[in-house]
Amino acid sequence: MNASAATTPIDSGRVAEHNARLETDVRADYEALSGMLARRGRDIEQLTALAQTFAVAVPSWGVGTGGTRFARFPGRGEPRNVFEKMEDCAVIHQLTRATPTVSLHFPWDRTDDPAALREIAQGYGLGFDAVNSNTFQDQPGQEQTYKHGSLTAQSGAVRAQAVAHNIECIELGRALGSKALTVWVGDGANFPGQHNLRGALERYLDSMRDIYGALPADWQLFIEHKLFEPAFYATTIADWGTSFACATELGPQAKCLVDLGHHAPNTNIEMIVARLAQFGKLGGFHFNDSKYGDDDLDSGSINPFQLFLVFNELADASQRDPAFRPAYMLDQSHNVTDPIESLMSSAIEVQRAFVQAALVDRGALRAHQEANDVLQAAQTLKQAYRTDVGPILAMARLRAGGAADPVGAYRASGYRTEVAERRPARAGASSSGIV
Ligand code: RM4
Ligand code: MN
Ligand code: MN
Numbered sequence: 306m307n308a309s310a311a312t313t314p315i316d317s318g319r320v321a322e323h324n325a326r327l328e329t330d331v332r333a334d335y336e337a338l339s340g341m342l343a344r345r346g347r348d349i350e351q352l353t354a355l356a357q358t359f360a361v362a363v364p365s366w367g368v369g370t371g372g373t374r375f376a377r378f379p380g381r382g383e384p385r386n387v388f389e390k391m392e393d394c395a396v397i398h399q400l401t402r403a404t405p406t407v408s409l410h411f412p413w414d415r416t417d418d419p420a421a422l423r424e425i426a427q428g429y430g431l432g433f434d435a436v437n438s439n440t441f442q443d444q445p446g447q448e449q450t451y452k453h454g455s456l457t458a459q460s461g462a463v464r465a466q467a468v469a470h471n472i473e474c475i476e477l478g479r480a481l482g483s484k485a486l487t488v489w490v491g492d493g494a495n496f497p498g499q500h501n502l503r504g505a506l507e508r509y510l511d512s513m514r515d516i517y518g519a520l521p522a523d524w525q526l527f528i529e530h531k532l533f534e535p536a537f538y539a540t541t542i543a544d545w546g547t548s549f550a551c552a553t554e555l556g557p558q559a560k561c562l563v564d565l566g567h568h569a570p571n572t573n574i575e576m577i578v579a580r581l582a583q584f585g586k587l588g589g590f591h592f593n594d595s596k597y598g599d600d601d602l603d604s605g606s607i608n609p610f611q612l613f614l615v616f617n618e619l620a621d622a623s624q625r626d627p628a629f630r631p632a633y634m635l636d637q638s639h640n641v642t643d644p645i646e647s648l649m650s651s652a653i654e655v656q657r658a659f660v661q662a663a664l665v666d667r668g669a670l671r672a673h674q675e676a677n678d679v680l681q682a683a684q685t686l687k688q689a690y691r692t693d694v695g696p697i698l699a700m701a702r703l704r705a706g707g708a709a710d711p712v713g714a715y716r717a718s719g720y721r722t723e724v725a726e727r728r729p730a731r732a733g734a735s736s737s738g739i740v
Pocket of ligand 3: 531564566636
């Protein structure tokens with residue numbers, strides 16, 4: 306559905322006014338960049354068309370204010386249910402035109418009426434990406450506790466409950482039009498000796514086999530690894546090697562999901578991406594940025610060069626196999642910013658890395674590599690990374706009916722003040738934002 310046919314939470318006339326004020330400048334910058342790229346033998350139109358194909362899913366849990374394990378400081382007008390979350394996601398897509406899907410998290414987003422939710426999403430021009438299961442928390446009224454693990458628990462009853470929840474996620478996702486389930490478990494040990502390291506992984510695989518068996522034929526199962534937290538000594542699915550082994554063990558519908566924040570500082574994540582792509586097991590991403598651990602900071606806010614290098618590997622993989630399509634999703638927690646603003650600028654940062662990677666002169670890079678011209682090879686990447694592709698992104702948005710400056714248009718719209726009035730805080734209602 307295009308922007309004009311969809312219901313837009315922000316009045317489209319106001320966005321048009323905003324664009325009219327900025328359009329002359331955007332065009333001037335675009336012309337200047339066009340000339341510079343032409344001198345490098347690159348056609349700006351081809352890059353803008355490519356930018357318009359970019360899409361990344363918004364995490365439903367990211368539109369509420371997040372927190373730390375110390376506190377959460379709620380923002381104004383937070384969404385109180387999945388329908389209000391969809392409205393905020395629609396704003397993000399309306400202004401960026403880069404986020405046509407939403408990734409839901411159950412039971413946080415559980416609904417008794419998936420058909421109604423699907424219809425509302427369609428009205429906004431939104432679809433659903435992978436659904437996420439949650440066996441890292443106990444829910445009110447739940448029979449078994451996950452205190453000592455879920456898919457790896459010693460207790461068969463706990464494992465059965467965790468498997469049943471994942472199967473319910475598949476059913477809900479199916480009704481919503483999703484095509485993948487992402488499984489992240491916090492299972493692991495806090496103390497040496499707490500559990501048998503091998504036994505825990507055996508139980509994990511047994512549970513995952515049951516979930517895999519419930520997948521529709523056109524679905525994928527994404528295994529998300531994470532180094533630590535909440536298990537501080539030994540996390541069962543701690544690294545891409547374990548994830549890869551499990552995905553291989555389970556079968557062709559199982560793939561690995563790389564959350565950028567789930568690695569030790571300084572890990573060469575682009576190399577992990579290259580390895581998983583080479584062996585056909587790269588299922589998708591949770592984009593975010595981090596300084597120390599699973600910080601869930603805005604994409605590109607700390608280490609944009611790393612994001613570019615990840616996309617450089619993805620560009621290489623798509624050149625080798627044009628059918629290569631990993632799922633792109635954001636996974637962030639916004640503690641001190643307006644989540645809508647953070648998600649819009651993050652989606653644009655990921656799109657920026659995607660376009661910068663497309664700018665890499667791959668022929669020249671290969672030639673420098675073959676000639677062992679190390680300096681020129683590195684410079685070839687840097688030249689693409691240093692190019693300000695902002696005008697391409699702005700033009701792509703204008704052409705797709707978005708905003709020249711999404712954060713500017715959003716602030717001018719008064720949306721946050723308006724929702725603050727009609728969404729008074731309700732105790733415990735948010736279920737959004739990670740604490
Ligand atoms: C985890 C992981 C999962 C996300 C939860 C909320 O650290 O990143 O993807 O669903 O947090
Ligand atoms: Mn994640
Ligand atoms: Mn995480």
